[in-house]
Amino acid sequence: MSGDSAEGGCLCGAIRYRVTGDPVAATLCHCGSCRRASGGTNVAWAVFDKSQFEWLSAGPKAYSSSPGIDWLSCPICGSLVGYRRASRPDHMDITTSTLDDPDRYPPTVEIWLEQKIGWETLHPDLPNRQQSSLNDAQA
Ligand SMILES: [Zn+2]
Numbered sequence: 001m002s003g004d005s006a007e008g009g010c011l012c013g014a015i016r017y018r019v020t021g022d023p024v025a026a027t028l029c030h031c032g033s034c035r036r037a038s039g040g041t042n043v044a045w046a047v048f049d050k051s052q053f054e055w056l057s058a059g060p061k062a063y064s065s066s067p068g069i070d071w072l073s074c075p076i077c078g079s080l081v082g083y084r085r086a087s088r089p090d091h092m093d094i095t096t097s098t099l100d101d102p103d104r105y106p107p108t109v110e111i112w113l114e115q116k117i118g119w120e121t122l123h124p125d126l127p128n129r130q131q132s133s134l135n136d137a138q139a
């Protein structure tokens with residue numbers, strides 16, 4: 001499985017990308033920044049090493065919400081496809097929902113419960129954390 005590649009892209013198809021192998025992390029994030037950036041109640045992220053990732057199209061538009069933090073989206077349709085932070089320069093975070101086969105990359109932990117919307121339910125089988133599972137603070 002680790003040599004397999006998978007593709008994904010935005011709503012309009014202008015942004016396409018490919019990942020190879022297994023993600024180094026797969027999270028379901030409830031933080032307020034992810035919710036606002038996506039418009040969703042949470043965002044599932046698949047975190048890949050930069051060597052496992054490539055754009056197949058022109059690159060996305062980057063919005064820097066604070067120094068060293070970039071939200072990557074399609075300049076045409078606005079889909080949030082990725083996230084980069086300077087403190088994790090070797091990682092490319094991809095929104096799991098923009099993968100063509102998101103079922104292949106299920107989240108393994110729910111994070112940022114302290115910012116979760118009150119009416120949103122949690123996955124019964126996943127561990128969860130009040131903040132991030134990665135070793136740095138989220139935006
Ligand atoms: Zn698009």
Ligand SMILES: [Zn+2]
Nearest residue numbers: 029031034138
């Ligand atoms: Zn988040």
